[in-house]
Amino acid sequence: EAGVAQSPRYKIIEKRQSVAFWCNPISGHATLYWYQQILGQGPKLLIQFQNNGVVDDSQLPKDRFSAERLKGVDSTLKIQPAKLEDSAVYLCASSHVQRHTDTQYFGPGTRLTVL
Amino acid sequence: ELKVEQNPLFLSMQEGKNYTIYCNYSTTSDRLYWYRQDPGKSLESLFVLLSNGAVKQEGRLMASLDTKARLSTLHITAAVHDLSATYFCAVDMIGNTPLVFGKGTRLSVIA
Numbered sequence A: 001e002a003g004v005a006q007s008p009r010y011k012i013i014e015k016r017q018s019v020a021f022w023c024n025p026i027s028g029h030a031t032l033y034w035y036q037q038i039l040g041q042g043p044k045l046l047i048q049f050q051n052n053g054v055v056d057d058s059q060l061p062k063d064r065f066s067a068e069r070l071k072g073v074d075s076t077l078k079i080q081p082a083k084l085e086d087s088a089v090y091l092c093a094s095s096h097v098q099r100h101t102d103t104q105y106f107g108p109g110t111r112l113t114v115l
Numbered sequence B: 001e002l003k004v005e006q007n008p009l010f011l012s013m014q015e016g017k018n019y020t021i022y023c024n025y026s027t028t029s030d031r032l033y034w035y036r037q038d039p040g041k042s043l044e045s046l047f048v049l050l051s052n053g054a055v056k057q058e059g060r061l062m063a064s065l066d067t068k069a070r071l072s073t074l075h076i077t078a079a080v081h082d083l084s085a086t087y088f089c090a091v092d093m094i095g096n097t098p099l100v101f102g103k104g105t106r107l108s109v110i111a
Helices: none
Strands: A005-007 A010-013 A019-024 A031-037 A044-050 A053-056 A065-068 A075-079 A088-095 A110-114 B004-007 B010-014 B019-025 B029-037 B043-049 B055-058 B061-066 B071-076 B085-093 B105-110
Touching: A005 A088, A010 A019, A019 A088, A019 A110, A031 A075, A044 A065, A044 A075, A075 A088, B004 B085, B010 B019, B019 B029, B019 B085, B029 B071, B043 B055, B043 B061, B043 B071, B071 B085
Parallel strands: A010 A110, B010 B105
Antiparallel strands: A005 A019, A019 A075, A031 A044, A031 A088, A044 A053, A065 A075, A088 A110, B004 B019, B019 B071, B029 B043, B029 B085, B055 B061, B061 B071, B085 B105
């Protein structure tokens, strides 16, 4: 079974520029998550999708971050404009459905550096 | 607000020794997870603990859950270098809310 795919793996941009990340979850997984992991910290949820609907985006800085999951499969996360404090690893995860025993499987992440 | 605290945050241990990592959480929870993260890599699921008294073991790692104390432990037996990594616990509240992670424990096993 293929894992969660993300691209790009690395991205360096200057502040105020825009950037987009892509995630392809494990086939058949209805739930998709985007996390932000700042160096030295645990991941923090940005947004959660169930199929193509948003379940939780309470911690997403909506003035600059946006995400979509068209057709309930792939997802993109966009930052516009980027700030220095957005430097982090952006992790995508997926799970089958929100069942009691489901585990979230994480992709390799996109390391963003904002200069 | 659900908070998750791990300790220690840094752990240097000798090969062959035993040690325990602790994970405390602040409110009633439905599930507790342990993940491993190697430098520059993503998170690998180790254990999912679902009920009070749950104990799971995989190789030299054993995880347990005490929901009354809101405490989970990850016990390392006879550590080997390959176990060097950062270990995270994560919790979600009843009702399938998002995972909240601890800050992680960076484990270094030295000869």
